[in-house]
Amino acid sequence: MIKSLRGMNDILSEDYERFTYFINTATDVAQKYGFHFIETPLLEETALFKRSVGESSDIVGKEMYQFIDKGENDVCLRPEGTAGVVRAFIQKKLDKAGGLHRYFYHGSMFRYERPQKGRLRQFHQFGVESFGSESVYEDANMIMMVADILDACGIGYRLQLNSLGDSMCMPTYRDNLVKFVERRKDDVCEDCVRRLDTNPIRVLDCKNGKCQEIYVNAPKLIDNLCESCDTDFTVLKKILDTNEIKYEIDTNLVRGLDYYSKTAFEFVSDDIGSQSAIAGGGRYDRLVEFLDGKPTPAVGFAMGIERLMELIKMPEQTKEGYYIGALDENAVDLVVQLAHKKRRTDKVTIDYKAKNFKNHIKGADKVNAKYFVLIGSNEIQSGAIVIKNLEDKTEDNIPIEEF
């Protein structure tokens, strides 16, 4: 038997119901915020991700589905959504057009990782990107949108917040942090020593308890923000307070992608195991120019749909449509005919086999039909049918032509 590749799942039946319910709910919220759908290719030039996500990140360093295509192009399956949207934004020259451009997307992402609960090689994200606004109100807008989507799906969460600084304050801070860690190089774990070279900020969210004890006394970026970053962060907190969105400041929150600056946030759930981040995002004011566009402030987020799946509270299913059954073989043709007519407006379930009453009602119950109609010799002779409402148990006798 041929099986699907490791970490790549089929989505069907009840999972599909949940999946589409989430997409529809999130789409509805995004549209209410004035965002428009954008679809970008699953395959992009490898250089796009190297330059945006960053070569020091694990994603680019070891998790990309990268290959040379038949035209000798170095390409890879997208590991995340932002880079493609930014590329499209620049390619369509919207950076030069000015103004605000707001997009949402959803689709498959690919990362060559060891799968576990909440971590797949092909997974799905719903994401949003906003270009052209440097206002911290737009950052807040993003966070409120995530909160609205999660609320609409009945999902509980904790919001973690941090500021990563900008090109003014971040480099200075990073140098100070490196100096701090280098003085204690012998006491921290191997990973942290490695991080000093690759991505020093990441030492802050090291899971090693001993390292964390040491970093308690490390300089905090949040205490070393430049004036504009500091003001924005204060304003952001105030906006969230005003709009009754609870948050925790997590000075160790570091996003894994190199392009983030200033606001960084992560929504986490305590109910889904160790892969607990259900949404993450932040500001990336420099990314457009890194990718050869006109400098354009931007902010966005992405949500991991698979991680949300089991948390989504689906609305209660209501009875819907018709079940039409044949009591004897002669009636099957008429059943098919009536179903064909009724399907112009309603959902209709039929069975090609003639069965007795009890088996038909079992079938109607199983598909959650609201109306129940049986056709047998009596109906064919009299030309009248009984429509039974399975919800309120009432019956209605009408001529077949009026059905």
Next chain:
RNA sequence: GUGAGAUUAGCUCAGUUGGUUAGAGCACUGGUUUGUGGUGCCGGGGGUCGCGGGUUCGAAUCCCGUAUCUCACCCCA
């Protein structure tokens, strides 16, 4: 990429110190006076015990390899 555990029917799981033909519940399918309310009762189909080797008179059971899933590390959505 590293470490640990798991894998038996469509699903959830039993299966004794290795011993006849591998079980249950749910699901599926049919019957239960060929015509009105589901839950009852009776029956039926469905398994290369993840896959491949090995030990043994004999393996779902013990050993080795391998695949996948799960958990942790790592990383992230």
